[in-house]
Amino acid sequence: MANKPSIPKGTRDFGPKEMVKRNYIFDTIKEVYSLFGFQQIETPSMETLQTLMGKYGDEGDKLLFKILNSGDYFKGITDEELVGRNTLKLQTRLSEKGLRYDLTVPFARYVVMHRDEIQFPFKRYQIQPVWRADRPQKGRYREFYQCDADVVGSESLLNEVELMQIIDTVFVKFGIRVQIKLNNRKILSGIAEIIGEQDKIVHITTAIDKLEKIGLEKVNEELASAGLSEQAIMQLQPIIQLNGTNEQKLDTISKVLAKSEIGVKGIEESKYILDSLKKTGLKNDIILDLTLARGLNYYTGAIFEVKALDSEIGSITGGGRYDNLTGIFGMPGLSGVGMSFGADRIYDVLNALDLFPKKSVCGATQLMFVNFGEKETDYILPILDKARKAGIRSEIFPDAVKIKKQMNYANAKSIPYVAIVGENEIKEEKITLKDMSSGEQCMLSANDLIDKIV
């Protein structure tokens, strides 16, 4: 019985035109990761629920796609338990595998399982889909690609420096002007330490972030209503009104945080990263931004985020330094630093700013032969073979249908050259070549045709 087909909500088909664009994004990111010595790995789409559960919080556990066990999936579950309908509890009985939720947990699992083969520091990148049973909405999908790179097993800040260079290189290649925002978890801890309010750090960064919009007075009011003492707010003033160059900012902060050991460490780290980057010819701006507060429960050192300057789309890349990636799998003390490019958002920015390369980057047909019938096809086949051996992506329309239909096909596929072979061309051992953008036609030999297009 015929049913009208559909795809699961929150998932997408990618047609040929989207694939060319997506491959351009992934290939560019891959190329740059390789340029910096990162190596690719891939992990299975499915992981055991033991690997996945408890790593993303209760909400994350709910959003994991779980695979129903094969065969008698009720086996071992009593009737009582079934009619008890505790679906949350029963799910790990009905299912022992789930789909990858991100690339970090599978990477941690990979490192622990392959620790004896890996030469540390391990610079790996991974570009694969992940799945989340989130409520689908504009720009949020249930299946999407992540493009992660991490260095684990090295505490050197050179790794942070390289990640900043990777970001810069990738966006220069894309032609997207960006601003890289840099912060350090240790600076934020220092601030909290100095004002004696360890748990208020998110309130503080949020309030400071509003300075331009609502003004100093309102910011201070917000801090007071968040429970900060008058003295604490006083101490924060230089940080709230922080401005100038990165050096000036670091100067100001180091005065405020002089008595916080961890704060001073954060300042030193930031200084080293920014100073080193000056030696590398970074094309985009990197600015110290204390309001940046991503992944506070996870990151322990540098934190960074990238915004496109000519788009309102929000963060398109981010990452940071973390401790103890693999502790949860019984391998403590492995620290690292990592980043992730937001491929879907980058796609939207490239589209909105019309920055996708005009010339087909990967794999569109360059030449199509019109098909007038068997005799002409016999003449064309060896030429077609020659063209392909010369590396020209070419095809012959398979059916000898009306020429209009064949030309429509060439247009729909944006094929730049169409070759026409009729009786006359066969007699003269030539081919008529039509340039589809200019409309110009000329008759030439097979070799000249290949030379022209190659």
Next chain:
Amino acid sequence: MANKPSIPKGTRDFGPKEMVKRNYIFDTIKEVYSLFGFQQIETPSMETLQTLMGKYGDEGDKLLFKILNSGDYFKGITDEELVGRNTLKLQTRLSEKGLRYDLTVPFARYVVMHRDEIQFPFKRYQIQPVWRADRPQKGRYREFYQCDADVVGSESLLNEVELMQIIDTVFVKFGIRVQIKLNNRKILSGIAEIIGEQDKIVHITTAIDKLEKIGLEKVNEELASAGLSEQAIMQLQPIIQLNGTNEQKLDTISKVLAKSEIGVKGIEESKYILDSLKKTGLKNDIILDLTLARGLNYYTGAIFEVKALDSEIGSITGGGRYDNLTGIFGMPGLSGVGMSFGADRIYDVLNALDLFPKKSVCGATQLMFVNFGEKETDYILPILDKARKAGIRSEIFPDAVKIKKQMNYANAKSIPYVAIVGENEIKEEKITLKDMSSGEQCMLSANDLIDKIV
């Protein structure tokens, strides 16, 4: 709590070295598909069970990985039904999505959903993983990649010709000597028609296939015990003993099948394909083989299969012509022809025959700088930047640890050049470059170093 991590049975991690090899395979296949005008698409990993169920037989339905519904997955199921434990029946109530089982059904679904955007004939390729809950065994995985190409919406035999050329081109690139076996479903139908035994075609092809091993007499005995009449066996003799060139074989068969309309059609088709291929400079042999009987329920015209000549591994590529790809989704009459490269088997053949390119094909580091500390790093950073801008995949060891550890790292990653910068090099504004395979060292300027490696 730390648990010792594992991955689901039948799945695999791919480390950096395997990824380089796998990328080489996929990139080569992609490149050739593009060369012949095929366009890439991707479909979601999950499809609705409505799309998937009933397409692969009862056994296939069982082997589908089903995704447990989110939230209250028991909703709408009565207590009675639960304790009834009809797990086969209940699975479509607990689950409405499954993982892709192959690329053909999602492709058919794609074509129907996007019929208005597609310009036919549609030449698409698709390289994505599929999942099957098969019992894992050597060489059989629960997650593996398929590499399919199909042309739909054209009945022209030129499409078959092109698929043969694609096969030839791909295996020439790989350096794998292959034999392409060609058959035609219509010839097999013709044989069955002539001898009046429509349902015995599999018995016949299987028996004929044993000719070399067991001899003519035994083959005839097998046919008799399969229920073929003496007369039928008599008629089959020229076909059982078929030999000679493809032309001679077709000659023989056309005498036997002269009265079968469908048989004659199959012979004409095979003749056209083989004749056309003579005009294209095929490097590998293509032979007509009537014992080839793959996918008989599915294929309606040409059938083909590829064997590696220097390996016992069996079929590494196959495909054929089919009718009515999309009828099951309410779009009848769309015929096509398709093929699939067996990436895992090709990987094994390339490994066994030591045919993977020696030079790293995709993305291994070319140059590593040894790290002696901050002063040296400051000197190196701009040079490193320059090297990367010149396209050299390079890295600096992030930590200033013992040189032995750094050299071990370079060796483990098979990095061909190591650059050493100490006090002396800084003073002379040079770099010492070590060729890791020859052990030779020389001191040169940054520009000369780049020229040497690029």
